[in-house]
Amino acid sequence: MRPGKPGLRRARSGRHYRVTMPEKIEGHGGDLVAEAIRVHGIDRVYTLSGGHIFPIYDGLHTRGMRIVDVRHEQAAAFAAEAHGKLTRSPGVAALTAGPGVINGMNAVVSAHFNGSPMLMLGGRSPQARWGQGSLQEMDHVPIFASVTKRAETVFDPSQIAERTSAALDVASERHRGPAFLDFPMDTLFSRSEVAVPTAVRNGDAPLEGDVDAAVRLLGEAERPVVLIGSDVWADGAEKAARQMIETLQVPAFMNGMGRGIVPADHPLAFSAARGQGFARADVVFVVGTALDFRIGFGSFGDAKVVHVADDPNNVGHHANPAAWVAGPLTAALEALARAAQKDRSDWIAELRGVEQEKRAGFTADLQSEAVPIHPARIYGELVPRLARDGIVIADGGDFASYAGKFIDVYEPGGWLDPGPYGCLGISAGYALAAGLLYPERQVVVMLGDGAAGFSLADWDTLVRFNVNVTLVCGNNGIWGLEKHPMKFLYGYDVAADLRPETRYDQVMTALGGHGEMVNDPSQLGDAVARALATPGPSLLNIVTDPEIAYPRSALLA
């Protein structure tokens, strides 16, 4: 929304909404950035210091807004991405020109893949000297253009508030994602007087696609399943999803931020039976997630696929869906809930049988007495001690894959994984955002030893902000998810070993947190309990068996 006269405007839905006259404020560029962020209801910015962005700090500081500063920009940017995932309004990172901005790049790409609302603000060398070789003089915008919804440089000081506000709105619009703005130093230090626009909310746009066909397919299906993905949570459609599933008695699987929308102990929630569910279904409804490698590219044997996406551009036409629907997911799920009802108790009972059988098959590993410790045993000790509203973050290869298999989620917003971009090193930033947003909840990171190396300097940040987080490191001394496949393909492996038994626990204690190393499975339970009970950050360094590879079947490409 541009600043302007008060009055009625027409929304995309055709409805009208009232526009209030925004107040004018006078200030430097940082004031205007901070004000635009503040009026969007966002109270904090993640950052690492750099002179190019000092006015933004001043703008935030003088408004009493929170500045969360880290040790490597990737942590600030991943914190902003996690903030977006958890709060469903944009997380904001402010990074200094050149290397600062580029260090945050992977989180922007992750937000692009994950549909996470996020705004990255960058410093930029002064326009008055452009081309003369200022420090860190580079054009970020073309680099960010292909992985953001909007990437632009704001040259005019009087446009700063408006462009910042518009970038936040763009990031929040379906299909959500990252936006990037940078400000030349001379622009950011200049003063102007402008009106700061208020936030624009997502309207109830009409549904596109063939709603009737989707409803008919659901009404007629004998053995439907639904997969609920991250966009259902991001779009605030979790109640509609649960209602549809319960009304029509459709077995539900969940991935990404969709996990927990139907609590893991609900009669219609399934996870271990996923292979069988997809193989035996006659129609698979995929709602709010891409038809990508995580779900066999949307090809489910003989089953038809119906794709429900939050935006027409996100429909997976490659899978030739029998029907597709695109638009607000609450409306889409409410439409599906009007399908004809059917008795599906036999189908549900069949899947429940499979679920129970598969879960019974996990028990031996979860309780394994083996030395070195079986990675599954760690989950065997952790899972019973997790709070129902805990937040679990998975960062690593094989060790993190076990998290997806063994950790049950009971509330939406309780699970954070890197998503289909699969970037190692998310966890310090993700934990920082989660722990500061929800200090009263358990935050637990399931961390590979390889993944640990990407972000361990930011354990210092977790200590400095006294974030209540437990890092559980499965230390097999290898890049397991790479070593085992390479050995399988070539008969040997290179570049896949780490040093065995590295003392990551001592890194944590040196930085001021709680750390323990565990070699003996019988000591594990008590160590987990101690770590969870210790305020502030703690790290369990658990030496696991490098011979054990996660049993994997997904086709990555």
Ligand SMILES: Cc1ncc(C[n+]2csc(CCOP(=O)(O)OP(=O)(O)O)c2C)c(N)n1
């Ligand atoms: C930034 C980044 N670099 C490299 C990879 C490739 N990669 C995926 S899993 C993996 C191994 C992870 O090792 P670790 O965290 O120790 O977990 P493990 O598989 O040993 O349990 C690697 C190197 C990646 N996904 N992301």
Ligand SMILES: [Mg+2]
């Ligand atoms: Mg490892």
